[in-house]
Amino acid sequence: MAQIDGWVDIDVATAKILSRWEWRREERTSGDASSPESSFESMCSSPEMRSSSDGSPTYTPSGRKHARISEQQKPKVKMSMKRRMKASEREKLRMRSLAEALHQLRDYLPPVYSRRGQPLTKIQTLKYTIQYIKELSSILDQQ
DNA sequence: TAGGCCATCTGGTCCT
DNA sequence: AGGACCAGATGGCCTA
Numbered sequence: 020m021a022q023i024d025g026w027v028d029i030d031v032a033t034a035k036i037l038s039r040w041e042w043r044r045e046e047r048t049s050g051d052a053s054s055p056e057s058s059f060e061s062m063c064s065s066p067e068m069r070s071s072s073d074g075s076p077t078y079t080p081s082g083r084k085h086a087r088i089s090e091q092q093k094p095k096v097k098m099s100m101k102r103r104m105k106a107s108e109r110e111k112l113r114m115r116s117l118a119e120a121l122h123q124l125r126d127y128l129p130p131v132y133s134r135r136g137q138p139l140t141k142i143q144t145l146k147y148t149i150q151y152i153k154e155l156s157s158i159l160d161q162q
Numbered sequence: 163t164a165g166g167c168c169a170t171c172t173g174g175t176c177c178t
Numbered sequence: 179a180g181g182a183c184c185a186g187a188t189g190g191c192c193t194a
Contacts, residue, residue: 097173098172098173102179102180103171103172103173105180105181106171106172106173106180106181106182107170107171107172109181109182110170110171110172110182110183111169111170111171113182113183114168114169114170115169118168118169140166140167140168141167141168142167
Protein backbone atom coordinates (compact mmCIF):
# COMPACT_ATOMS: atom_id res chain seq x y z
CA MET A 20 0.00 0.00 0.00
CA ALA A 21 1.51 3.23 -1.13
CA GLN A 22 1.65 5.75 1.64
CA ILE A 23 0.60 9.27 1.01
CA ASP A 24 2.18 12.07 2.97
CA GLY A 25 -0.06 13.49 5.62
CA TRP A 26 -2.83 11.02 5.13
CA VAL A 27 -3.59 9.89 8.65
CA ASP A 28 -7.34 10.13 8.96
CA ILE A 29 -7.94 7.02 6.98
CA ASP A 30 -10.72 5.65 9.15
CA VAL A 31 -12.81 8.76 8.84
CA ALA A 32 -12.19 8.95 5.15
CA THR A 33 -12.96 5.30 4.71
CA ALA A 34 -16.22 5.51 6.60
CA LYS A 35 -17.20 8.56 4.64
CA ILE A 36 -16.42 7.01 1.30
CA LEU A 37 -18.08 3.73 2.10
CA SER A 38 -21.26 5.39 3.26
CA ARG A 39 -21.36 7.45 0.12
CA TRP A 40 -20.66 4.35 -1.90
CA GLU A 41 -23.64 2.59 -0.37
CA TRP A 42 -25.80 5.55 -1.14
CA ARG A 43 -24.66 5.65 -4.73
CA ARG A 44 -25.16 1.94 -5.11
CA GLU A 45 -28.72 2.23 -3.93
CA GLU A 46 -29.28 4.95 -6.43
CA ARG A 47 -27.88 2.82 -9.20
CA THR A 48 -29.82 -0.30 -8.39
CA SER A 49 -33.07 1.60 -8.24
CA GLY A 50 -32.35 3.57 -11.35
CA ASP A 51 -30.41 2.88 -14.49
CA ALA A 52 -28.64 -0.39 -15.18
CA SER A 53 -24.99 0.50 -15.25
CA SER A 54 -23.03 -2.51 -14.07
CA PRO A 55 -21.24 -1.92 -10.76
CA GLU A 56 -19.62 -5.31 -10.89
CA SER A 57 -17.92 -4.82 -14.21
CA SER A 58 -14.30 -5.71 -13.82
CA PHE A 59 -12.70 -2.47 -12.83
CA GLU A 60 -9.31 -4.07 -12.54
CA SER A 61 -9.41 -5.57 -15.97
CA MET A 62 -10.46 -2.27 -17.43
CA CYS A 63 -7.62 -0.43 -15.84
CA SER A 64 -4.85 -2.96 -16.15
CA SER A 65 -4.67 -2.94 -19.90
CA PRO A 66 -2.99 0.26 -20.97
CA GLU A 67 -4.14 0.14 -24.54
CA MET A 68 -7.57 -1.33 -24.68
CA ARG A 69 -8.15 -0.56 -28.29
CA SER A 70 -5.01 0.47 -30.00
CA SER A 71 -4.97 -0.65 -33.54
CA SER A 72 -3.52 1.28 -36.38
CA ASP A 73 -3.53 -1.70 -38.69
CA GLY A 74 -6.56 -3.38 -40.12
CA SER A 75 -7.19 -5.71 -37.22
CA PRO A 76 -10.43 -5.49 -35.32
CA THR A 77 -10.38 -3.50 -32.13
CA TYR A 78 -12.48 -3.91 -29.06
CA THR A 79 -14.06 -1.45 -26.68
CA PRO A 80 -14.04 -2.02 -22.93
CA SER A 81 -17.60 -3.22 -23.17
CA GLY A 82 -16.57 -5.73 -25.74
CA ARG A 83 -17.91 -3.93 -28.74
CA LYS A 84 -16.08 -4.85 -31.85
CA HIS A 85 -14.84 -2.25 -34.26
CA ALA A 86 -14.45 -4.23 -37.43
CA ARG A 87 -12.25 -2.68 -40.03
CA ILE A 88 -14.06 -2.66 -43.33
CA SER A 89 -12.02 -2.34 -46.47
CA GLU A 90 -12.27 0.82 -48.53
CA GLN A 91 -14.10 -1.05 -51.27
CA GLN A 92 -16.78 -2.33 -48.91
CA LYS A 93 -17.32 1.00 -47.21
CA PRO A 94 -20.51 2.65 -48.43
CA LYS A 95 -19.33 6.17 -47.48
CA VAL A 96 -22.67 7.72 -46.70
CA LYS A 97 -22.11 11.35 -45.84
CA MET A 98 -24.14 12.67 -42.94
CA SER A 99 -26.38 15.57 -43.67
CA MET A 100 -25.31 18.91 -42.22
CA LYS A 101 -28.32 18.94 -39.94
CA ARG A 102 -27.65 15.46 -38.61
CA ARG A 103 -23.94 16.20 -38.20
CA MET A 104 -24.69 19.29 -36.15
CA LYS A 105 -27.13 17.38 -33.97
CA ALA A 106 -24.57 14.64 -33.44
CA SER A 107 -21.94 17.23 -32.50
CA GLU A 108 -24.31 18.76 -29.98
CA ARG A 109 -25.07 15.41 -28.43
CA GLU A 110 -21.39 14.57 -28.31
CA LYS A 111 -20.68 17.86 -26.60
CA LEU A 112 -23.28 17.12 -23.94
CA ARG A 113 -22.01 13.59 -23.53
CA MET A 114 -18.46 14.75 -22.97
CA ARG A 115 -19.66 17.43 -20.57
CA SER A 116 -21.50 14.85 -18.52
CA LEU A 117 -18.36 12.76 -18.51
CA ALA A 118 -16.35 15.74 -17.29
CA GLU A 119 -18.98 16.45 -14.66
CA ALA A 120 -18.81 12.87 -13.44
CA LEU A 121 -15.04 13.16 -13.18
CA HIS A 122 -15.39 16.36 -11.19
CA GLN A 123 -17.71 14.59 -8.80
CA LEU A 124 -15.34 11.67 -8.57
CA ARG A 125 -12.55 14.08 -7.69
CA ASP A 126 -14.54 15.25 -4.68
CA TYR A 127 -14.54 11.74 -3.28
CA LEU A 128 -10.78 11.62 -3.06
CA PRO A 129 -9.05 12.81 0.08
CA PRO A 130 -7.45 16.24 -0.35
CA VAL A 131 -4.01 14.78 0.14
CA TYR A 132 -4.19 13.46 -3.39
CA SER A 133 -4.21 16.90 -4.88
CA ARG A 134 -0.79 18.37 -4.58
CA ARG A 135 0.40 21.89 -5.24
CA GLY A 136 -3.09 23.11 -4.54
CA GLN A 137 -4.07 22.44 -8.11
CA PRO A 138 -7.09 20.37 -9.08
CA LEU A 139 -6.42 16.89 -10.29
CA THR A 140 -6.44 16.24 -13.99
CA LYS A 141 -8.86 13.71 -15.38
CA ILE A 142 -6.21 11.06 -15.73
CA GLN A 143 -4.87 11.74 -12.24
CA THR A 144 -8.39 11.50 -10.87
CA LEU A 145 -8.88 8.08 -12.41
CA LYS A 146 -5.48 6.78 -11.37
CA TYR A 147 -5.76 8.05 -7.81
CA THR A 148 -9.26 6.62 -7.57
CA ILE A 149 -7.90 3.22 -8.49
CA GLN A 150 -5.21 3.64 -5.87
CA TYR A 151 -7.68 4.83 -3.27
CA ILE A 152 -10.04 1.93 -3.86
CA LYS A 153 -7.16 -0.49 -3.57
CA GLU A 154 -6.14 1.07 -0.28
CA LEU A 155 -9.67 0.96 1.09
CA SER A 156 -9.99 -2.64 -0.05
CA SER A 157 -6.80 -3.62 1.70
CA ILE A 158 -8.07 -1.96 4.87
CA LEU A 159 -11.29 -3.94 4.66
CA ASP A 160 -9.34 -7.12 4.05
CA GLN A 161 -7.47 -6.57 7.29
CA GLN A 162 -10.69 -6.49 9.28
C1' DT B 163 8.58 27.78 -26.24
C1' DA B 164 7.44 22.96 -25.59
C1' DG B 165 4.41 20.01 -23.53
C1' DG B 166 0.24 18.82 -20.93
C1' DC B 167 -4.59 19.26 -20.49
C1' DC B 168 -8.99 20.17 -22.14
C1' DA B 169 -13.13 21.04 -25.13
C1' DT B 170 -14.91 20.39 -29.43
C1' DC B 171 -15.58 18.50 -34.03
C1' DT B 172 -15.75 14.66 -36.97
C1' DG B 173 -16.19 10.13 -39.12
C1' DG B 174 -16.69 5.25 -38.22
C1' DT B 175 -19.15 1.59 -36.06
C1' DC B 176 -22.70 -0.67 -33.46
C1' DC B 177 -27.35 -0.93 -31.77
C1' DT B 178 -32.35 -0.13 -31.62
C1' DA C 179 -32.59 6.40 -39.84
C1' DG C 180 -30.95 8.09 -35.83
C1' DG C 181 -28.74 7.77 -31.26
C1' DA C 182 -24.74 6.23 -28.58
C1' DC C 183 -20.08 5.39 -28.21
C1' DC C 184 -15.41 5.78 -29.54
C1' DA C 185 -10.85 7.49 -31.22
C1' DG C 186 -8.26 10.81 -33.85
C1' DA C 187 -7.48 15.57 -35.03
C1' DT C 188 -7.27 20.30 -33.87
C1' DG C 189 -6.80 24.54 -31.49
C1' DG C 190 -6.76 27.26 -27.16
C1' DC C 191 -5.04 27.89 -22.58
C1' DC C 192 -1.71 27.37 -19.02
C1' DT C 193 2.61 26.21 -16.74
C1' DA C 194 7.48 25.00 -16.18
